[in-house]
Amino acid sequence: MIDFSSPKHRSKFGYLLLAPAVILMALIIIYPILLSVDISLQDVRIARIGGDHAPWTTKNYEWLFHSEEFWNAISVTARMVLIVGGISLIIGLATALLVNQNFKGRALARLFVALPWAVPEVVATVIWAWMLDSSFGVINWMLLKTGLVSQAVQFGSNATAAFMAVCFVMIWKGYPLVSIMLLAGLQSIPAEQYQAAKVDGANVWQRFIYVTLPNLAPVIGVTSVMTTLWVFRDFSIIYVLTQGGPIGATTTLSMLTFEQAFAFFRMGQGAAVGVVTMIICAIISRALVGRFAKSVH
Amino acid sequence: MRHLFKTAAAAAVALSTSLAALPAFAETLTFVSWMKGEPGYGDWWNEVIQKFEASHPDVKVEMTKVSRNEYADTMFTMFAGGTPPDIVHLAAFEYQAFANEGWLADLGPFIEKSGMDLKGWAGQSTCEWKGKTNCIMLLYTAYILAYNEKLLKDAGIASVPTDWNGLIAAAKAATRDTDGDGVTDVYGLGVDSSGGSNMMHDMLHFVLDAGGNWTEDGKPAFNSPGVIEGLARFKQIYKDGLTPKDAKAGDMRQLLIEGRIAMRLDGPWIWNVMKGADPAIRDNLKLAESPLNPPVGGTSNVIGMPSDISDEKKALVWDFIQVAASKEMQQRFATLGSSPAPMPGLDYTAEIKADPNFALFAKANDKASAAGVDRLPKGLELQFNEVTKIVFREVQRMLIDDLSPQEAGANMQAAVEKIAG
Numbered sequence: 001m002i003d004f005s006s007p008k009h010r011s012k013f014g015y016l017l018l019a020p021a022v023i024l025m026a027l028i029i030i031y032p033i034l035l036s037v038d039i040s041l042q043d044v045r046i047a048r049i050g051g052d053h054a055p056w057t058t059k060n061y062e063w064l065f066h067s068e069e070f071w072n073a074i075s076v077t078a079r080m081v082l083i084v085g086g087i088s089l090i091i092g093l094a095t096a097l098l099v100n101q102n103f104k105g106r107a108l109a110r111l112f113v114a115l116p117w118a119v120p121e122v123v124a125t126v127i128w129a130w131m132l133d134s135s136f137g138v139i140n141w142m143l144l145k146t147g148l149v150s151q152a153v154q155f156g157s158n159a160t161a162a163f164m165a166v167c168f169v170m171i172w173k174g175y176p177l178v179s180i181m182l183l184a185g186l187q188s189i190p191a192e193q194y195q196a197a198k199v200d201g202a203n204v205w206q207r208f209i210y211v212t213l214p215n216l217a218p219v220i221g222v223t224s225v226m227t228t229l230w231v232f233r234d235f236s237i238i239y240v241l242t243q244g245g246p247i248g249a250t251t252t253l254s255m256l257t258f259e260q261a262f263a264f265f266r267m268g269q270g271a272a273v274g275v276v277t278m279i280i281c282a283i284i285s286r287a288l289v290g291r292f293a294k295s296v297h
Numbered sequence: 298m299r300h301l302f303k304t305a306a307a308a309a310v311a312l313s314t315s316l317a318a319l320p321a322f323a324e325t326l327t328f329v330s331w332m333k334g335e336p337g338y339g340d341w342w343n344e345v346i347q348k349f350e351a352s353h354p355d356v357k358v359e360m361t362k363v364s365r366n367e368y369a370d371t372m373f374t375m376f377a378g379g380t381p382p383d384i385v386h387l388a389a390f391e392y393q394a395f396a397n398e399g400w401l402a403d404l405g406p407f408i409e410k411s412g413m414d415l416k417g418w419a420g421q422s423t424c425e426w427k428g429k430t431n432c433i434m435l436l437y438t439a440y441i442l443a444y445n446e447k448l449l450k451d452a453g454i455a456s457v458p459t460d461w462n463g464l465i466a467a468a469k470a471a472t473r474d475t476d477g478d479g480v481t482d483v484y485g486l487g488v489d490s491s492g493g494s495n496m497m498h499d500m501l502h503f504v505l506d507a508g509g510n511w512t513e514d515g516k517p518a519f520n521s522p523g524v525i526e527g528l529a530r531f532k533q534i535y536k537d538g539l540t541p542k543d544a545k546a547g548d549m550r551q552l553l554i555e556g557r558i559a560m561r562l563d564g565p566w567i568w569n570v571m572k573g574a575d576p577a578i579r580d581n582l583k584l585a586e587s588p589l590n591p592p593v594g595g596t597s598n599v600i601g602m603p604s605d606i607s608d609e610k611k612a613l614v615w616d617f618i619q620v621a622a623s624k625e626m627q628q629r630f631a632t633l634g635s636s637p638a639p640m641p642g643l644d645y646t647a648e649i650k651a652d653p654n655f656a657l658f659a660k661a662n663d664k665a666s667a668a669g670v671d672r673l674p675k676g677l678e679l680q681f682n683e684v685t686k687i688v689f690r691e692v693q694r695m696l697i698d699d700l701s702p703q704e705a706g707a708n709m710q711a712a713v714e715k716i717a718g
Contacts, residue, residue: 046398048377135481135541136557144480152480156491156543157693243492246693262370263682265394 033278040271047267060272070273072248073256076163077232080252084170085227089220091171092178097212099179100186110183117176125240128169132241155241159249162242166250169237174230178223185219186212225288232281253277323355326613328384329372332598333362337569341626341633349620356613358384376400381603383614389423389434389596390494393678396426402604403429407615413622417641419666420596423673432599433622434639435630439594439665440502440587441657443567447581448483448559458588461506461530464560468539471559481538487549487561488531488540492689494681495546498593498672500688502562503527505670506589511684515676517717519688519709528695528702535696554578562587565636565658584654586661594665595672631655637662680716687712 004013039047040061042054064070099110116124131138132155140152155165189212197207213220235254238244244251244259251259253273261270328346332338346358361382363371369391375381376395387395395401408415408430415421419437424430444457452470468485475482489496497511504510507530509523518524534540541552550567552558554574561567571582586592600621602614620626627640631648637659648655677684687709695705 046373046377046394048398049379133541134543135484136552141480152542154542157696159697245492245689246697247690259686262373263686264680265373265682 036271036274036278039267040275042268044268045265047271060268061276063269064272064276069248069251069256073251073253073273076248076250077252079163080167080170081228081231083167084174084231085224087167087171088175088178088227089224091175092223093182093216095175095179096182096186100183113179114176116172117174117180119173121173121236122240124173125169125237128165128172129241132165157246159246162246163249166238166241169241170231170234173237174227178227181219181223181226182216185216189215221289225285228284228288229281232277253280324610324613325357325359326383326610326617328358328360328386329363329375329382330360330386331363331365331368332386333360337634341630344629344633345617345621345626348626349617352620353613353616358617376603379605381606383602383606383610384617385432385601385603387432387599387601389420389599390673390678390681392424392432392599392601393426393681396429396431397679400604401431402602402606402611403431404433404601404615404618405430407611407618411615411619413619419637419639419641419662420671421639423596423671424599424601432601433618434596434599435621436597436634436636437594437639437662437666438564438566438597438636439592439658439661439670440498440562440564441567441592441661442560442585442587443553443563443571444560444583444585445553445556445558445578445581446583448556452485452559457583457585458560459586460588460590461503464588465530465533465539468534468560469537472537472539483557483559484541484552485539485559486534487544487553487558488534489544489546489549490535490540490692491543491545492685493545494672494685496692497685497688498595499546499562500527500531500692501593501672502587502589503530505591505593505668511674512676517674517677517710517713519713520703520706524709525702525706528692528705531692532695532702554582556581562589562593565654565661568635568654584657586657590664591668591670592661592665593672594662594668594670677713677717680713683716684713687716 002009002012004010004016035049041056041058043057043059044054095113099106099113103109132140134140134152134154134156137155139155140149143149143153153161155161193211193215194207197211202210232252233254234252235258238250238252238255239258242250244255254277257270257273257277259270260266260273330342332342342360346360349358350356368388372381372385372387372391372395376398381400385395385401392401407413415433418434420434424432424434442457448471449457449467452467452473454467454470458464458467464486471483471485472481473483474480489499501511504524504527507523507526509521509525509527510518511524512518513521535542541549541558544552546563549558549561550563550570553561553567554571556578568584571579571584574582600618602611602618606614622640624640624643627638628643630638631643631645632651635648635652635655635658637643637645637655645655645659649659673681674684691705691709691712694700694708695702700708
């Protein structure tokens with residue numbers, strides 16, 4: 001019988017308590033990852049769990065790195081991450097600063113800022129799809145009526161318009177989370193720091209640069225990681241609005257994974273795209289979190 | 298305490314008695330379908346199940362609905378996870394991938410043993426995969442023209458078009474800005490340009506009428522004169538703004554019943570959609586033969602069984618298939634589904650009397666079937682989804698970069714040959 005209260009075995013007791021959680025994590029997180037890696041190393045159209053195992057091969061990865069579609073998806077995803085992440089951060093920060101002020105109707109303003117986040121993604125996207133419809137959409141009607149365009153914008157068949165439409169809806173859907181997180185960060189900054197800066201003669205802009213931003217850096221870091229990962233894995237907005245088109249202009253890595261695995265039933269290739277996406281996400285997350293954490297300390 | 302014990306004992310006896318009163322089924326057959334609850338075809342499945350269960354009192358068929366959008370994904374997940382439904386219901390364009398994996402049983406020995414006669418059964422050849430019969434065809438349909446008589450008359454079109462020239466002229470005349478705000482609000486023709494299989498089917502009208510097809514003798518023929526002419530026609534309709542752009546087939550049907558589209562080539566199911574129109578518009582909505590020849594037609598859905606269920610279950614599933622394929626149920630299929638059944642030689646007098654459009658559907662079916670038309674390109678069944686993606690991509694390239702139909706056809710041919718191997 002082990003005496004867990006003795007200093008010698010105390011750590012064992014800790015491991016014992018952690019064991020169920022670790023085992024559960026291994027089952028629900030690590031096993032599917034290993035399964036994906038396993039499928040990505042098989043030349044199969046459809047993988048069957050418990051069925052005959054095809055021999056391991058690097059064929060899917062060879063296809064991946066020689067495929068124009070993959071490099072196009074990398075480029076589209078990178079541009080989307082930069083645009084959606086960047087603009088969401090700017091709008092999120094601006095709205096957070098705004099609703100952090102004391103003014104009449106602040107509670108209502110906070111509600112409106114958070115509203116797009118509360119609407120289910122597919123519902124919101126379907127509404128946007130109708131609004132952006134090339135022939136009968138209200139956006140085109142307004143653009144034509146105000147004379148901003150002379151011809152209806154073809155959001156479905158113009159590569160730039162489709163890309164911007166997807167980015168716009170993603171920003172609309174994503175900035176509230178950034179705003180909420182940054183608002184929480186703003187509220188945690190001690191008022192004394194602003195008072196001290198004021199005494200030292202710092203103006204509003206200097207207080208923002210030297211007090212607000214450094215204090216917000218860890219929150220911005222975490223929020224950037226979350227937004228980046230969200231853009232990487234988001235599927236429904238792109239699928240409903242453009243299905244990855246036109247001519248691959250909105251085909252991100254998540255769209256390519258779905259297309260290969262479930263539209264073309266090339267699960268080996270789909271798993272290979274998924275595994276590479278996971279590695280890219282892990283590297284970005286590590287780099288972003290590390291960088292912002294370092295900036296604080 | 299004593300009272301509590303008595304109550305508990307009484308409850309236990311009552312529960313066991315009620316459980317014993319429930320019918321005990323020796324076997325349950327699982328059946329997944331997107332048609333459950335659909336008026337027409339859903340009702341027909343209910344009758345098939347009732348008839349089967351009446352002759353097999355100890356067997357229950359458990360039918361579950363999965364929506365069409367996620368149907369293929371769900372079925373693949375079920376098969377891949379080793380838990381396929383006992384009765385397999387699939388679309389005719391997706392069963393090949395299942396058959397190719399060896400997941401569907403060969404029905405040949407069952408057909409032979411039971412003496413089922415499939416001679417002349419519409420679309421049954423599509424169920425042959427690598428020399429085996431993997432399914433029984435349940436539906437073959439051909440397309441017809443749905444039109445808004447008032448919109449055509451307002452545009453000065455007195456009679457329904459009967460050929461391509463008539464169709465394009467009517468589409469041009471009917472495309473109008475009726476309220477003078479500079480925005481087109483009535484379109485002459487509804488053609489899907491949003492990608493996917495419906496867009497392929499909509500384009501196939503023009504290709505077939507021009508004498509072409511996606512494949513010839515099982516080989517890709519996207520650079521053939523017929524396909525190039527079909528692409529040219531599609532480009533003309535799109536570029537001239539005769540159709541709402543980037544809209545799906547479902548959107549087109551909705552626009553038709555809202556009086557925003559004058560004409561649409563579609564399957565007989567559009568009749569049910571038209572019934573839902575506002576009465577003022579519904580009276581103007583009519584059906585006619587497709588002006589394009591031959592009309593698009595094709596196999597629709599199939600029934601089969603998994604290869605790895607027990608022999609006892611296979612025997613039961615075969616009994617179920619036989620009920621569905623019986624003359625009585627095929628006749629009911631025509632009645633309830635308002636479309637001709639695949640079984641040849643049925644008497645449709647009552648159906649035609651009840652629904653005047655039935656004769657039109659039957660005639661279209663005969664015409665498409667006689668011309669050997671199938672919307673699924675022969676030889677490219679396994680790669681169909683990839684082919685639709687390629688066609689969509691190259692059509693978009695043709696429209697955006699203003700490529701000639703010849704260039705678009707050549708690009709399609711090269712890309713399809715690459716994936717077809």
